[in-house]
Amino acid sequence: MTADYKIKVQNVTKEFDLFKTRSDQLKAFFSISNQPIPEFWALKGISLEVHPGETLGLIGVNGSGKSTLSNIISGVIPQTTGVVDVRGDTSIVAINSGLRGQLTGLENIRLKALMMGMTNKEIDDMLDDIIAFADIGDFVYQPVKSYSSGMKSRLGFSIAVHINPDILIIDEALSVGDDTFYQKCVEKIQQFKDEGKTIVFVSHSLKQIEKLCDRVAWIQYGDLKQIGKTKEVVGDYRKFIKWFKALNKDDKKKYQNDSKEEQKAFDIKAYEKQVVAERKQAEPDNPNVARDVHKEFYGGVISETMPWRTRIFSTLVAVAVVFLMLVNISGHSLTSTVQDPSLIFHPTRTLTGVVTKTGR
């Protein structure tokens, strides 16, 4: 890994819990269920860098993990383990991503621009350009949920390129637009490239990838299968697709199922051990390799379940809140109720506020 990067992703994994019901999800969040949760590892340890001014393509079959990776880089979702270091303001363009359905196009523009730290004046100045580029006419006053996928994509792309980010992440946005819009987008991306901006471009269109990308990363069922010059990686990927298409129906299904099973069975502890072993070979004089790797795995990651200390603290807060509510309802003073908690069961007033004669 080099020091000169715009995006660094190191040993990044992403695990999704495959909950069957909402209540299973809640139980797991509060860690009150002993049932093992079926896991699915969408990313099984990805390490790569994107250099300043580079356009990196992400390719791979459906469900290989391209969007998961681009969403992690954009900060839309957290990684399960690993380091994600992004030097600059990213802006993601993905179909259905980043736009709020219940807000109008106009409101979405303002929201996204404000989130990027722009002032209202700056937003007003570029509003017309965004609307003109998106070419969605009066629909800009309608909620985004009423847009076609092409319109959403056009608006998303237009916002993203006009707020002038350092790093642009484009996830399949060009696949739904018509030819005219596609041409406009390609020109805009080319302009970004000429300005030396960094781009991550996710697409199934190998033609688009070949046209726009300097290097390509091929993601295969959660693994980084290959990364390198566009011609080489796209060439090898084409060979794989040809091989896959030549399989009979059962073999195709088996190949896909086996890969998914591997993703379910992925062992994060074994992966960490493997990284430690590799690092020890590279750094034989470092006695703290295991500690360093563990820190890199979990140091920058927010836990998606509640840690014990937080759980105890929130339980105490909840008990205190309920107690105060009951004290309030009972009509006794806090001091006397603390001295004699049974007063809670002998309210001085009813719930309608009428003082009872027998109140203590």
Ligand SMILES: Nc1ncnc2c1ncn2[C@@H]1O[C@H](COP(=O)(O)OP(=O)(O)OP(=O)(O)O)[C@@H](O)[C@H]1O
């Ligand atoms: N929230 C989620 N919960 C469970 N599994 C998920 C979730 N999001 C994604 N996955 C799974 O993770 C894997 C990777 O999905 P992802 O969308 O990143 O793939 P992709 O390469 O972008 O696919 P496509 O080319 O079809 O867009 C898929 O198997 C998908 O089903």
